Amino acid sequence: MLARGLLCRLAADASKTSTQNLPQLARLIHRSVLSRNASSVPAIQALSRALNNAIVESRRTYAISTKATEPTSTVKRAVKKAASTKTKKTTKTGTRKRSTTSKATTKKAAPKKKAAAKKPKKKAAPKARATKKRTPEQKAAEKRTTLIRELKKKALKEPHPPRRLSALNVFIAEATAGSEGNATGALTTAVEKFKALSPAEREHYNHLANERSAARLNEYNTWVHSYTVEQIHQANLARRHLKRIFSDKEKIAHTDPIKDDRRVKKAATGYSKFVSERASSGDFTGIKVTERFKLISNEWKALTADQKKAYSA
Numbered sequence: 001m002l003a004r005g006l007l008c009r010l011a012a013d014a015s016k017t018s019t020q021n022l023p024q025l026a027r028l029i030h031r032s033v034l035s036r037n038a039s040s041v042p043a044i045q046a047l048s049r050a051l052n053n054a055i056v057e058s059r060r061t062y063a064i065s066t067k068a069t070e071p072t073s074t075v076k077r078a079v080k081k082a083a084s085t086k087t088k089k090t091t092k093t094g095t096r097k098r099s100t101t102s103k104a105t106t107k108k109a110a111p112k113k114k115a116a117a118k119k120p121k122k123k124a125a126p127k128a129r130a131t132k133k134r135t136p137e138q139k140a141a142e143k144r145t146t147l148i149r150e151l152k153k154k155a156l157k158e159p160h161p162p163r164r165l166s167a168l169n170v171f172i173a174e175a176t177a178g179s180e181g182n183a184t185g186a187l188t189t190a191v192e193k194f195k196a197l198s199p200a201e202r203e204h205y206n207h208l209a210n211e212r213s214a215a216r217l218n219e220y221n222t223w224v225h226s227y228t229v230e231q232i233h234q235a236n237l238a239r240r241h242l243k244r245i246f247s248d249k250e251k252i253a254h255t256d257p258i259k260d261d262r263r264v265k266k267a268a269t270g271y272s273k274f275v276s277e278r279a280s281s282g283d284f285t286g287i288k289v290t291e292r293f294k295l296i297s298n299e300w301k302a303l304t305a306d307q308k309k310a311y312s313a
Contacts, residue, residue: 148245154238156227157254162220164213167205168194224260232260270312274300277311 134142168191175190176183197205224232239255246252268276275296278284284292300308 144245148242151238151242151245152254154234155242155254156231156235156258158258159219159223160216161256162217162259165209165216167202167209170205170208170212171197221261224258225262229260229262232258233263270308270310271300273311274303 171194172187172190175193176186179186227235236257239257242252243255246255275293278296278299279292284295287295
C-alpha cells in the first residue's frame with residue numbers, strides 16, 4: 001500500500017519537479033521504504049522498478065516541455081508597441097535632462113582666466129674657455145705692457161716739443177716738401193744746398209725760423225694751460241718712469257719733461273747754488289758727471305758754516 005501511495009504522489013508531482021531533483025527524491029523514498037518494510041524484499045524490488053519507470057517518463061515529459069515555442073503575431077505586435085513607447089519616453093527624458101544640464105552649465109560657466117604670460121627662457125651662459133697656464137716670463141711681460149700703457153695715458157702727448165727751430169730745419173722742410181722716393185738722399189742733397197747758400201739767403205731763413213719758433217711756443221703754452229698744474233706734474237712723473245723703464249736704445253716719444261710756467265719754483269738752496277756755480281766754472285770739463293758731482297759735494301762738505309751761509313743768503 002505504501003508503495004502504491006508513493007508512486008501515485010510521484011506521478012502527480014512529476015510534471016512539477018525537474019529531472020535534477022528526481023534522483024534525490026528516489027533515494028529518499030528508497031531509504032524510507034527500506035526502513036519501514038525491510039522484511040518484504042519482493043515489494044522493495046517492485047517499488048524500485050516503479051521508481052525507475054517514473055524517472056524515465058518524467059525525463060521524456062520534461063524534454064518535450066522544454067522545446068521552444070514560437071510567439072504568435074499578436075504577441076510580437078504587442079512587444080513592439082511596448083518597446084516603442086519606452087524608447088520615446090527615454091528620449092524625451094534624455095532631451096529634457098540635456099537641455100537642463102546645458103542651461104545649468106551656461107549659468108555656472110565661470111569667466112575664463114587670462115593665460116599667464118610666458119616667461120622668457122633664460123639664455124644659456126657661454127662656456128668659459130680653458131685658460132692655459134702662463135709662465136712667469138709671460139706674466140712679467142704682460143705686467144710690463146699694462147704698466148707702460150697706463151704711464152703713456154698719464155704722460156700726455158704735446159703737439160710738438162718746445163724746441164726752437166733753426167734755419168736749417170726750415171730750409172730742409174721746404175726742400176723736401178712733396179718729394180717721393182729715397183728720403184735719405186733728399187735729405188743729404190738739401191743739406192748740401194743749405195751749405196751753398198749766401199749770407200742774405202741764410203738771414204732770410206733765420207728770420208723764418210724765429211717766427212715759426214714763436215708760433216710753436218705759443219701753441220705749446222696753450223696746450224699746457226689746457227690742463228691743471230697737478231695733471232702736468234703727474235704727466236712729468238709718468239715720463240720719468242717711462243725713461244727708467246726703457247733703455248737708451250728703446251727711446252720713445254713724449255718723454256721729455258713738460259715745461260709749465262705756472263708752477264711755482266722752489267727757492268734754491270745754498271747747496272744747489274754752490275753746485276751750479278762750480279759746474280759752470282769750467283774746472284770740471286772732460287770729467288764724468290758722476291765724478292764731477294762727487295768732487296763738488298766733497299768741496300761743499302769742506303766749507304765752514306759761515307761760507308755755507310753766504311750761499312744760502
